[in-house]
Amino acid sequence: MITETRRRAYLDAMQVAVWLPRTELPFAAPSRLELLKPPVEAAPLQPDAAVPVASERAVEPTPARPEKPQLRVVVPEPKQPEAVAAPQAPEERPKAIEPPPRFALQLLRAGSVLLLVELPTGESFQSRDPGYILLKDLLRAARLPDSPQQVGDGEPIRWPLLHGGSLDQGAEAARDYVQGVLAAELETMGCDCIWLVGLPALRFAGEVGAEACCRELAIDGLGRALAIPGLETLMEQPATKAELWQAMRRSLPRWHRSS
CATH class of the missing domain: 3.40.470 (Uracil-DNA Glycosylase, subunit E)
Structure with a gap:
C-alpha cells in the first residue's frame, strides 16, 4: 500500500483531478464530498450584458456637467396709456395798444x-x-x-x-x-x-x-x-x-x- 501523498502524486501525473475509491483505503484522507458535485459551468457573457460592478467597489460620482446659462426672456409689460393732458387754453396776450386815430x-x-x-x-x-x-x-x-x-x-x-x-x-x-x-x-x-x-x-x-x-x-x-x-x-x-x-x-x- 502507498501513502496518500504518493497516491496524489501519481494521480496528478495521470492528470486525474477527481477520483473516488470504490472501497475505503487504509491510511487515506477522508473523501471530500463537495468534489463529487459536478462543476457548474459559468454562463457565457452576452455582448450587450452590463458588466456587474463589485459591491465593495466605491461608486465614483459622475462629475456634473456645467449647466448652460438659461436665457430669460423678459416680456415688457404693456405700457399704460398716459393720460393726455387737456389742451391748455393759449394764454391771452395783452392786446397791443393801438395809437389813437388822428x-x-x-x-x-x-x-x-x-x-x-x-x-x-x-x-x-x-x-x-x-x-x-x-x-x-x-x-x-x-x-x-x-x-x-x-x-x-x-x-x-x-x-x-x-x-x-x-x-x-x-x-x-x-x-x-x-x-x-x-x-x-x-x-x-x-x-x-x-x-x-x-x-x-x-x-x-x-x-x-x-x-x-x-x-x-x-x-x-x-x-x-x-x-x-x-x-x-x-x-x-x-x-x-x-x-x-x-x-x-x-x-x-x-x-x-x-x-
Whole structure:
C-alpha cells in the first residue's frame, strides 16, 4: 500500500483531478464530498450584458456637467396709456395798444343836407382851397346852396381830443364822439340827408370803409347818408367823379323835392 501523498502524486501525473475509491483505503484522507458535485459551468457573457460592478467597489460620482446659462426672456409689460393732458387754453396776450386815430372833420350845412367833410390839411377850409372849391362844385351839381354854413362855433372836430392822459382815445371812443356830435346837431335841426365826405367821416360816422363810396347808407340813430370819396381822391382820380355823379342823381330826390 502507498501513502496518500504518493497516491496524489501519481494521480496528478495521470492528470486525474477527481477520483473516488470504490472501497475505503487504509491510511487515506477522508473523501471530500463537495468534489463529487459536478462543476457548474459559468454562463457565457452576452455582448450587450452590463458588466456587474463589485459591491465593495466605491461608486465614483459622475462629475456634473456645467449647466448652460438659461436665457430669460423678459416680456415688457404693456405700457399704460398716459393720460393726455387737456389742451391748455393759449394764454391771452395783452392786446397791443393801438395809437389813437388822428383826423379833422368839418361839420357844415347846405340847405337840408348836413355835411361832414374831411379836412385834408387838418385846418378849416379857406375860400381859395382847391378842396373847398371842389366841394362848392359838388353842391351846385346837387342843386344845393354852394356856400355851406359852419355849424356851431365853426371849430373842426379833431381827434384825439387830448394829448396824453388816461382818457380812452381809441377808435371806438372816436366813433362814439363823432356820432354824438351828429346826433346833437340833428336834435337841434334835422336834415334830409348826411354827406359823409372822406374816409374818416365814413369810418367814424357811418362805420364803413372806402368800399362803400358812391352809395347810400342807413346809419342807426342818424338816418340816411351818402358816402362820398375824399376831396383829394376826387381831384387825383377824375374818373371817380362820374361814379359819384350817378350816385348823387339817385339820391337827389332826398334833398330836392321839386318836381
